[in-house]
Amino acid sequence: MQAPLLRVTEMSKSYGASPVLSGVTLGVDGAEIVGLLGPNGAGKTTLIKVIGGALPPDHGNMQLDGQAIDLANYSPRMAQALGVSSVQQELSLCTNLSVAENFFLTQPVRSRKWRRACEVTAKRALEDVFPNSGISVSAKVSTLTLAQRQMVEIARGAAAPHLKLLVLDEPTSALSQDRIGDLHNYLRLVRQRGIGIIYVSHKLDEVLAIVDRVTILRGGENHWAGQVEGLAHDDLLSLLGGKATVRSNVALTSDQVDRQPVLKCEHMKTPRLNDIDLVVHRGEIVGLAGLAGAGQRALLHEIFRPSRTTRRALSSRGTIAYVTGDRQAEGLFYLWGISRNIIVTALSRLSPRGLVIRSKADDLAQRWMTQLKLKSGSSIASLSGGNQQRVLLARGLAAEADLLLFDDPMRGVDAGTKSEFYSLLDGLRGSESSVMWYSTEDAEFQCCDRVYVMRGGTISKELIGDSISTDNIVHWSFPEEKLLMEAREI
Amino acid sequence: MLTTEESQTPRRFGEPANGARRGQALFEVSALPAFLFCAVVVVLIAITEPDTMSAFGIELLLTAAIPAVFAALAQCFIILAGDIDLGLGSAMGLANVVAATLLVSHLAEGVAALVGLIAAYAAIGWLVETFHVPAVIVTLGASFVWLGIALIMQPEPGGTAPNWLSRIYGLVLPVVPEPVYIVIAATGVAYWIISRTGYGVVMRAFGNRPSALTQVGRSRLRARMGLYSLAGICVVLGGLAVTAVSFGSDANASATYTLSSIAAAVIGGAEFSGGVASPTGAVLGGLALAFMSSLLSFLNVSTNYQSAVLGLCLVAVFGLRRVLKRGGGDS
Numbered sequence: 130m131q132a133p134l135l136r137v138t139e140m141s142k143s144y145g146a147s148p149v150l151s152g153v154t155l156g157v158d159g160a161e162i163v164g165l166l167g168p169n170g171a172g173k174t175t176l177i178k179v180i181g182g183a184l185p186p187d188h189g190n191m192q193l194d195g196q197a198i199d200l201a202n203y204s205p206r207m208a209q210a211l212g213v214s215s216v217q218q219e220l221s222l223c224t225n226l227s228v229a230e231n232f233f234l235t236q237p238v239r240s241r242k243w244r245r246a247c248e249v250t251a252k253r254a255l256e257d258v259f260p261n262s263g264i265s266v267s268a269k270v271s272t273l274t275l276a277q278r279q280m281v282e283i284a285r286g287a288a289a290p291h292l293k294l295l296v297l298d299e300p301t302s303a304l305s306q307d308r309i310g311d312l313h314n315y316l317r318l319v320r321q322r323g324i325g326i327i328y329v330s331h332k333l334d335e336v337l338a339i340v341d342r343v344t345i346l347r348g349g350e351n352h353w354a355g356q357v358e359g360l361a362h363d364d365l366l367s368l369l370g371g372k373a374t375v376r377s378n379v380a381l382t383s384d385q386v387d388r389q390p391v392l393k394c395e396h397m398k399t400p401r402l403n404d405i406d407l408v409v410h411r412g413e414i415v416g417l418a419g420l421a422g423a424g425q426r427a428l429l430h431e432i433f434r435p436s437r438t439t440r441r442a443l444s445s446r447g448t449i450a451y452v453t454g455d456r457q458a459e460g461l462f463y464l465w466g467i468s469r470n471i472i473v474t475a476l477s478r479l480s481p482r483g484l485v486i487r488s489k490a491d492d493l494a495q496r497w498m499t500q501l502k503l504k505s506g507s508s509i510a511s512l513s514g515g516n517q518q519r520v521l522l523a524r525g526l527a528a529e530a531d532l533l534l535f536d537d538p539m540r541g542v543d544a545g546t547k548s549e550f551y552s553l554l555d556g557l558r559g560s561e562s563s564v565m566w567y568s569t570e571d572a573e574f575q576c577c578d579r580v581y582v583m584r585g586g587t588i589s590k591e592l593i594g595d596s597i598s599t600d601n602i603v604h605w606s607f608p609e610e611k612l613l614m615e616a617r618e619i
Numbered sequence: 620m621l622t623t624e625e626s627q628t629p630r631r632f633g634e635p636a637n638g639a640r641r642g643q644a645l646f647e648v649s650a651l652p653a654f655l656f657c658a659v660v661v662v663l664i665a666i667t668e669p670d671t672m673s674a675f676g677i678e679l680l681l682t683a684a685i686p687a688v689f690a691a692l693a694q695c696f697i698i699l700a701g702d703i704d705l706g707l708g709s710a711m712g713l714a715n716v717v718a719a720t721l722l723v724s725h726l727a728e729g730v731a732a733l734v735g736l737i738a739a740y741a742a743i744g745w746l747v748e749t750f751h752v753p754a755v756i757v758t759l760g761a762s763f764v765w766l767g768i769a770l771i772m773q774p775e776p777g778g779t780a781p782n783w784l785s786r787i788y789g790l791v792l793p794v795v796p797e798p799v800y801i802v803i804a805a806t807g808v809a810y811w812i813i814s815r816t817g818y819g820v821v822m823r824a825f826g827n828r829p830s831a832l833t834q835v836g837r838s839r840l841r842a843r844m845g846l847y848s849l850a851g852i853c854v855v856l857g858g859l860a861v862t863a864v865s866f867g868s869d870a871n872a873s874a875t876y877t878l879s880s881i882a883a884a885v886i887g888g889a890e891f892s893g894g895v896a897s898p899t900g901a902v903l904g905g906l907a908l909a910f911m912s913s914l915l916s917f918l919n920v921s922t923n924y925q926s927a928v929l930g931l932c933l934v935a936v937f938g939l940r941r942v943l944k945r946g947g948g949d950s
Contacts, residue, residue: 183834206836221834223827225894230820234835243817 132195134159134325135180135294140189142175144511149175150186150349157294157325162316164340164357165329166369167543171346173329174218177296180327181215182208194293209235212293216286216300218329218514220278224271228255228281231270235285254288255280258315259308275303275455283312287319295319296327301335302540302569305420306606313339331543332570333365345369369543390446391532391563392432397442401427403586405442409532412559416574417567418592418602419583425567428583429534432565447531450474452521454537460521463509468494470509470520474528497523501549515546522550533557535566539573551576571599571606582606649888650900652939656886656932657907660914667917674796681798682788682864684909686711687879688802689857691887691905692809692898694880696850699813699826700843701893702747702754706762707854708877710736712870713765714858719778719868726781733855740851744844762877769870776869780862788863802902805856809898812849822846827894879908886936 135157142150150172157163167173178184180191182205191198193211208215222231232251233243240246251266259280270278283300295316301309316326316339330336336343337357345353345368353368389411397405402424409415417425431439433451453460462470471494472479479490498505501519509517518538525533539547554576557564566577574580580592582605590605592598664680665672671680690707697704704710714736722729743761747754790797813819825832825842832839861873885891886907887900911932915925 182836204836205834209836217834221828221831223824223831223894225823225827226820230824233817233820234824234831234837237817239817244815 132192133157134161134194135327136190136192137176137180138190140176140179140186140191142172142179142184142186142189148349150179150189152350153189153346154351155327155344157327159293159323159325160320161342162320162326162328162340164336164343165327165346166331166333166336166343166365167346167352171543172349173346174298176346177215177298177327177329180208180294181205181213181296183215209289212289212291213296214286214289214292214294215296216283216298218298218302220275220282222270222278222282222285225269227269228264228266228273231281232266232285232288236288236290250288251281251284254284258284258287259311276305276308279303280308287315292319292324294325294327296329298329299331300328301330301332307420309335333362333369336365337362392443392445392449392565394432394443397428397431397439399427399431399436399439401586402431405588407581407588407591409563409565411531411561411563412557413579414554414558414564414566414577416577416580416597417565417583418571418574418580419589419606423583423606424586425583426536427586429536429565429567432532433534445532448528449532449534450525450528450530451534452525452536452538454518454535454540461509461517465509467498467503467505467509467512467520471497471523471527474524474530478529493527497527500526500553515542518542519546522553526553529562531562533562533564535564535568537567537569539568539570547573571602574599574602647888647897647900648943649895649940650897650903651943652936653883653887653900653903653907655939656936657903657910660907660910664910664914664917667914671917678796678798680910680913681796681802681906683913684906685798685801685860686857686864686873686876687883687905687909688805688902689853689860690873690876690880691883691901692805693850693853693857694884695809695887695889695896695898695901696846696853697754697758698881698884698889698891699822699894699896700744700754700846701826701829701891702758703881703891704758704850705755705877706758706760706765707850707880708874709762709765709769709870710740710851710854711857711861711876712868712873713769714855715861715865715868715873716769716773716778716870718784718859718862719780720773722784723779723781733858736855737848737851740854741844741848744847745840747847748840748843766870773868773870776867776872778862778868780866784859784863785866788860802906805853806898806902809849809853809902813896813898818845823894825894826896880905882933883908886933886940888940 133156135155137153137155140150140153140155141148153172153176155163155165155176165173165176175184179186179189179200182203185203186200189200191200191203193213198211223234226234229244229247229251232254233247236247236250237243238246238250248266255262255264255266262277262280264273264277264281270281273281279300279302283297286297287295289295300312304312313335316328320326328336328340337360340357342355343353343357343360343365344351347369390408391411392407392409394405394407405428407415417428419425429451432443432445433449435443462473468491472490475493476485479485479493495505497503501523503516503519503523509520512520522538525535539550542550554564558578568574574597577597578594580597580602581588582590582592582602584606590601592601592605668676670676690711693707694704697707714733717729717732717736721732739761743754743757746752746757788797792800813823821832821837822842822845825839825846829839832842857876858873862868865872883904884896884901886904887897887902889896889901908929911929912925915928920928
């Protein structure tokens with residue numbers, strides 16, 4: 130029998146006293162897509178870093194193409210030379226360089242015309258994976274949107290020379306639905322060329338659509354492995370240890386909602402937004418749906434920090450708090466502890482005479498930490514992504530604001546944290562606080578009372594109660610042209 | 620409903636268009652305030668002292684500004700690495716003293732000492748990268764070392780410029796005065812290294828995100844030491860320029876270049892977060908600051924007020940930069 134492309138056995142790694150990987154096994158054949166799943170903190174990212182050479186394991190074996198790899202001297206550079214290309218979850222592009230220059234970093238060209246050569250490579254790579262992306266290879270990465278950066282990152286990883294194994298960690302977290310389709314088409318093509326792919330994702334529908342086999346990790350150990358055929362979304366979910374994520378629709382009827390508006394927005398116009406009209410009532414959970422980049426985030430930013438021109442379009446009562454999904458860039462204070470990170474939005478309440486009342490602050494932090502099952506003492510940087518997101522959530526809730534703005538807070542978060550988040554939302558329903566919630570996972574909107582679907586900077590549809598469904602959201606998210614085309618096909 | 624912008628471009632829905640801005644151009648928008656500042660000062664000089672716009676006048680003005688140009692370039696490289704050099708002025712003072720004493724009496728030893736200074740800069744880079752000591756602390760400490768060595772070598776101002784150096788700075792070149800060539804050549808070479816060479820990309824990548832270099836399997840140490848060595852070379856060239864311009868040396872005379880070089884680089888569009896610094900902008904900033912001192916002297920502004928006026932101009936330029944940045948930003 131032919132040796133598998135990649136064979137990882139008995140892989141172990143600890144950070145200090147806490148083991149992250151203990152005796153993990155993973156095999157990938159050529160021409161195969163293996164899904165690597167697990168709740169946050171299961172060790173997926175650590176395993177991938179070991180495979181990519183970015184992290185030395187404590188012990189374990191790794192074989193590539195039947196050749197044992199000396200893990201003591203294994204480095205990212207060696208991994209590249211052996212044809213292992215990793216696309217990291219946290220984007221690793223240099224924002225001050227152009228797209229082509231970022232390609233140069235991983236694929237140096239030794240010739241006098243290296244600039245031109247890199248531009249050609251980058252252009253071809255982008256076109257291969259994401260046709261008509263419209264991304265200029267000479268544009269600086271800092272001028273690109275998050276989705277565009279992710280596309281560049283993926284294209285760069287996929288274009289690695291002598292590629293044998295492509296590792297993708299949450300590759301679609303910022304991508305719109307049709308871009309995910311592009312990626313999947315490309316991966317199927319790559320698979321035909323005999324290349325092995327490791328696909329890490331929390332989006333189970335995507336996993337079911339693209340992978341051949343799955344390996345599930347839990348708590349740093351192998352939990353389950355097998356063919357994906359015959360598995361359904363809920364089967365995977367129960368293997369992952371998540372409860373049913375999507376809750377039944379429990380929208381309040383009109384008289385149950387206290388019809389007092391907390392936020393009203395009339396004819397708001399900005400370069401990114403076009404004539405936005407919306408209202409949020411007290412105790413309501415309002416969703417903001419649509420394709421990534423349709424203006425949802427811009428709208429949240431305008432509501433939270435209106436510019437001089439948009440201020441007139443907004444009328445709001447009470448305080449507003451913001452919970453971001455971009456925990457690295459705009460979220461946490463990494464040098465502070467968990468409790469200080471939580472209470473920072475409530476400081477004015479905690480310091481009536483200018484000085485912070487210590488006991489009150491500790492109480493508040495403690496209350497939210499218990500509620501969100503956060504352990505005190507550890508530093509922010511040592512928390513997993515899901516737990517960092519919980520800290521941000523706790524901060525938003527601790528502000529006790531009248532309106533909470535959620536900016537895709539469950540981006541790349543494990544199923545456990547998600548279901549806890551949903552039950553927290555249920556607790557808020559009908560309370561003094563209202564929520565405005567932007568998400569990239571359409572299924573999540575089932576928890577909302579109302580959903581505004583956005584499209585190209587406008588609100589294309591308001592969905593209420595039972596009409597909130599993934600089908601409806603998708604229908605109103607896509608541009609009409611496309612719908613017309615589909616209709617014609619039918 | 621489609622906006623006009625969307626219907627014109629073939630890009631897909633939900634992905635905002637982006638301008639086809641070049642990766643790093645010779646002259647970026649970020650260098651605009653420095654250019655404007657420089658242009659305004661030159662115009663004001665031309666109005667107050669029309670005589671300076673002769674070839675000889677330009678030569679005098681520019682010659683006096685050459686040390687500032689090299690200082691700005693040196694600081695530009697350090698800021699590119701995400702650091703700040705607080706010992707730059709003293710290091711230039713040391714190079715100045717070496718050039719006016721040792722280099723005159725013992726050429727070989729003098730050259731060795733200057734090369735040693737460049738190596739010392741590389742060593743500072745090594746220290747910062749390996750031991751994670753903040754660069755401000757290391758360079759601040761180093762500044763006292765430079766000053767100490769310079770004062771031991773030459774306690775009182777004095778010395779002379781080596782003959783060959785004076786000859787180089789006294790060349791008569793066609794079309795425009797020599798200092799113009801020096802400034803353009805220095806800017807061009809620095810720009811070429813940073814923006815046109817492959818390793819320039821690596822060094823810029825390092826300044827932006829050091830961890831990215833680890834991810835692609837490149838040495839962070841090499842990148843930082845490379846940038847510090849380039850800074851060291853500019854410091855030595857700056858020290859030589861001071862010697863040639865002042866025909867002698869003074870250990871303390873170059874101290875002002877520390878802060879003015881930081882100001883020059885920042886006026887020129889450099890970001891303290893690292894990875895963003897334009898040699899063109901830094902040079903324009905350095906020239907503007909040097910011309911500004913000349914202008915204030917022409918206007919008979921008392922030296923007591925000169926710093927204050929300079930400071931106000933800096934605030935104005937930073938303000939302009941801020942406005943431009945917001946206008947050019949993407950979100």
